[in-house]
Amino acid sequence: MSDGRSDLESIARVWALAGPHKGRVLRGILLRFLQSMMLGLSFVAAVWAVTGLAQGRELTGPWIAEVTGLVGISLAGQLLFGRLSMQDSWLSSYEMAGDLRLRILDRLRRLPLGFHQARHRGDTVTALTSDMQMLEIFFSHGLPSIAAALGLPVVVFFVLMFQDWRVGLAAALSIGLALPVFIATSRHLSRLGIRRQDLQAEAGARMIEYVQGMNVIRAFNRIGQKQEGFRQAVDDFRDISVRMVAQLTAPMALFGMLVMLGVPLVIWLTGSRVATGQVQAATAITMLMLIFSMYTPLMALIGVMESVRMADASLTRLDRILSAPELPAAPVLETPEGFELRFEDVSFAYSPGRPILREVSFSVPERSMTAIVGPSGAGKSTILNLIPRFWDASSGCITIGGADITRINGEKLSELITLVSQDVYLFEGTIRDNISLGCPDAAQDRIETAARAALAHEFISALPDGYETRVGEGGTALSGGERQRIAVARAILKDAPIILLDEPTAAIDPTNERAIQAALARLAQGRTLIVVAHKLSTIEAADQILVLDGGSVVDRGRHEDLLARGGLYRGFCNHRAKAAGWQIGF
Numbered sequence: 398m399s400d401g402r403s404d405l406e407s408i409a410r411v412w413a414l415a416g417p418h419k420g421r422v423l424r425g426i427l428l429r430f431l432q433s434m435m436l437g438l439s440f441v442a443a444v445w446a447v448t449g450l451a452q453g454r455e456l457t458g459p460w461i462a463e464v465t466g467l468v469g470i471s472l473a474g475q476l477l478f479g480r481l482s483m484q485d486s487w488l489s490s491y492e493m494a495g496d497l498r499l500r501i502l503d504r505l506r507r508l509p510l511g512f513h514q515a516r517h518r519g520d521t522v523t524a525l526t527s528d529m530q531m532l533e534i535f536f537s538h539g540l541p542s543i544a545a546a547l548g549l550p551v552v553v554f555f556v557l558m559f560q561d562w563r564v565g566l567a568a569a570l571s572i573g574l575a576l577p578v579f580i581a582t583s584r585h586l587s588r589l590g591i592r593r594q595d596l597q598a599e600a601g602a603r604m605i606e607y608v609q610g611m612n613v614i615r616a617f618n619r620i621g622q623k624q625e626g627f628r629q630a631v632d633d634f635r636d637i638s639v640r641m642v643a644q645l646t647a648p649m650a651l652f653g654m655l656v657m658l659g660v661p662l663v664i665w666l667t668g669s670r671v672a673t674g675q676v677q678a679a680t681a682i683t684m685l686m687l688i689f690s691m692y693t694p695l696m697a698l699i700g701v702m703e704s705v706r707m708a709d710a711s712l713t714r715l716d717r718i719l720s721a722p723e724l725p726a727a728p729v730l731e732t733p734e735g736f737e738l739r740f741e742d743v744s745f746a747y748s749p750g751r752p753i754l755r756e757v758s759f760s761v762p763e764r765s766m767t768a769i770v771g772p773s774g775a776g777k778s779t780i781l782n783l784i785p786r787f788w789d790a791s792s793g794c795i796t797i798g799g800a801d802i803t804r805i806n807g808e809k810l811s812e813l814i815t816l817v818s819q820d821v822y823l824f825e826g827t828i829r830d831n832i833s834l835g836c837p838d839a840a841q842d843r844i845e846t847a848a849r850a851a852l853a854h855e856f857i858s859a860l861p862d863g864y865e866t867r868v869g870e871g872g873t874a875l876s877g878g879e880r881q882r883i884a885v886a887r888a889i890l891k892d893a894p895i896i897l898l899d900e901p902t903a904a905i906d907p908t909n910e911r912a913i914q915a916a917l918a919r920l921a922q923g924r925t926l927i928v929v930a931h932k933l934s935t936i937e938a939a940d941q942i943l944v945l946d947g948g949s950v951v952d953r954g955r956h957e958d959l960l961a962r963g964g965l966y967r968g969f970c971n972h973r974a975k976a977a978g979w980q981i982g983f
């Protein structure tokens with residue numbers, strides 16, 4: 398929740414985002430201020446003309462030329478400074494937003510998976526879209542508009558002070574009275590701003606969930622129910638927006654009234670000084686003309702400050718990403734000597750008090766295949782997630798080639814490991830792009846070799862565009878088995894020394910399953926391979942099998958040895974054998 402900052406505090410906070418672009422942003426603001434001051438020259442020219450006429454000055458060619466020239470300078474200055482300001486403000490806002498997006502994406506990459514799983518997907522999407530758009534608007538429009546709203550009043554104030562300092566101070570008095578109301582209102586509304594942005598993210602999350610789950614929603618006839626959830630999120634967002642407007646109206650009306658009190662005050666003071674002969678009638682006309690031009694731009698600040706509050710609220714939401722703790726980096730880095738993988742008394746919990754792994758210890762010799770089996774929730778996939786440091790272990794140590802993985806350079810660790818997940822995700826693009834994801838410069842023959850090894854080349858070649866076929870978002874244009882084989886091909890092409898496979902044959906049809914097993918066997922040659930699997934055909938080929946139960950390794954060995962010892966593994970195999978012969982009866 399926002400801590401109720403004033404607009405000046407919010408501006409200072411958001412201003413810090415500009416970073417190396419501050420110079421250009423500041424130049425755009427100053428140019429917009431000069432544009433507004435150029436508008437003031439037009440008022441000066443009008444006042445000069447009216448005052449001269451009121452004093453009975455003769456209309457001569459030179460005087461008309463001087464007044465016309467002043468107006469011309471004003472118009473030319475407005476056009477020139479306006480264009481330059483727009484150029485600097487818009488370009489700097491785009492560059493700043495682009496840099497910030499890249500910074501946030503890099504931060505998201507470095508955060509543990511637990512951070513992402515604790516957030517709605519729509520929350521992150523909103524941060525990178527709507528929240529960033531708010532900041533873009535603030536830098537491209539908000540800050541220059543504030544400068545524009547101040548430029549003309551500054552010119553008018555100095556003209557009034559030059560003509561009669563008492564009237565100038567009277568004109569500024571109402572602004573001083575209205576300022577506390579403005580600050581107090583801004584602090585209150587800043588607290589609502591972050592709530593409004595959070596509810597907008599919630600509505601975005603519900604919309605994404607509704608669209609992506611449409612097939613399930615329709616299959617279970619829950620369209621109305623899910624629509625209601627989305628509608629409620631939208632209604633909450635609407636209600637907070639209406640509430641902000643309602644709570645803005647009264648105090649901003651009071652602000653406007655206090656500001657405009659300067660008009661009758663200046664009229665009364667000017668009239669009094671004219672009546673006593675202290676101010677000439679022509680000067681009084683000048684001051685009365687100028688007073689309205691001084692207050693009107695200030696009233697426009699009410700709308701501009703809304704963008705300040707929204708930008709501050711958006712920055713608060715982005716701070717949740719930028720300030721989230723990364724996985725700690727070791728002050729001293731180590732280099733693995735070989736690719737033996739070892740767990741030593743490793744414990745892990747996603748949340749305090751609910752351990753998933755309990756003092757797990759095992760070793761995976763270099764260039765061997767280890768299978769991990771056990772009931773659901775035993776911690777099999779968690780082991781795989783700890784190896785590439787998606788999370789860090791709560792206690793214990795994980796080493797590769799004798800080096801603690803927390804002391805291995807992040808990029809180097811990524812080069813050592815390839816993960817083929819149970820839930821395969823393909824990125825929008827072509828099949829070629831997805832296979833070469835870990836090796837973007839790979840030649841076509843290497844890509845095809847990897848695809849053949851994964852038994853994917855045949856179905857890829859049968860597609861109308863072959864390797865240039867677009868897979869759709871998440872790979873929706875392909876079947877589950879096809880996506881799985883492309884993921885295996887991706888792992889083969891990357892050629893990492895350590896391969897992590899989570900149910901690699903889960904989506905493969907029986908016809909191709911044994912061929913895939915052969916491909917995985919070739920993949921394992923010369924590599925350290927760890928497989929989480931439930932199918933006996935995958936497990937039997939392992940050099941060693943780890944049996945997990947309740948977060949602990951309760952048995953280990955080869956398939957034949959474990960069967961001979963009985964226990965949990967034999968029961969697991971018996972259940973799998975029965976499941977293989979299961980059929981629906983009619």
